[in-house]
Amino acid sequence: MPYILKDDTGAIQAISQTYIQGADWEEVETGSKEYLAYLDEAIKKEDKFRESDIQLARVLEDLISLLIDRDFIRFTDFPEAAQKRLVERQGLRSNKAKLNLIDEQIDF
Numbered sequence: 350m351p352y353i354l355k356d357d358t359g360a361i362q363a364i365s366q367t368y369i370q371g372a373d374w375e376e377v378e379t380g381s382k383e384y385l386a387y388l389d390e391a392i393k394k395e396d397k398f399r400e401s402d403i404q405l406a407r408v409l410e411d412l413i414s415l416l417i418d419r420d421f422i423r424f425t426d427f428p429e430a431a432q433k434r435l436v437e438r439q440g441l442r443s444n445k446a447k448l449n450l451i452d453e454q455i456d457f
Contacts, residue, residue, distance in 0.1 A: 353377050353384060361387040410438055 352374040354363040361383060368374055377384045393399060413435065416422045424432060 350376050351379060351384065353387070364388070410435070410442075414439075 352365045352368050353361050354365075354372055354374050356362045364384070364387060365374065368376075413422075417424055424435070427435065
């Protein structure tokens with residue numbers, strides 16, 4: 350399990366895969382939202398192309414769907430591994446869209 354070090358405001362200051370003595374390191378679950386958000390921000394700072402790559406992947410997924418819908422290519426023209434990835438991504442995006450719609454409909 351990873352360890353986190355927080356500042357006085359409670360924000361994560363650093364992370365470590367091993368416990369470091371002499372500081373107030375806390376063990377955290379690898380699936381913790383706070384931990385994952387910190388990692389995401391750290392990666393964004395280090396890799397300027399990351400967000401661009403993510404957006405380009407979405408464009409390519411949309412382009413492939415468009416070409417299939419307009420019968421320019423067939424889904425079965427893709428190698429099996431590519432078909433599997435496309436189905437997985439389509440499912441993930443569909444589930445995310447459903448979750449976003451549900452969140453928008455909640456009245457408090």
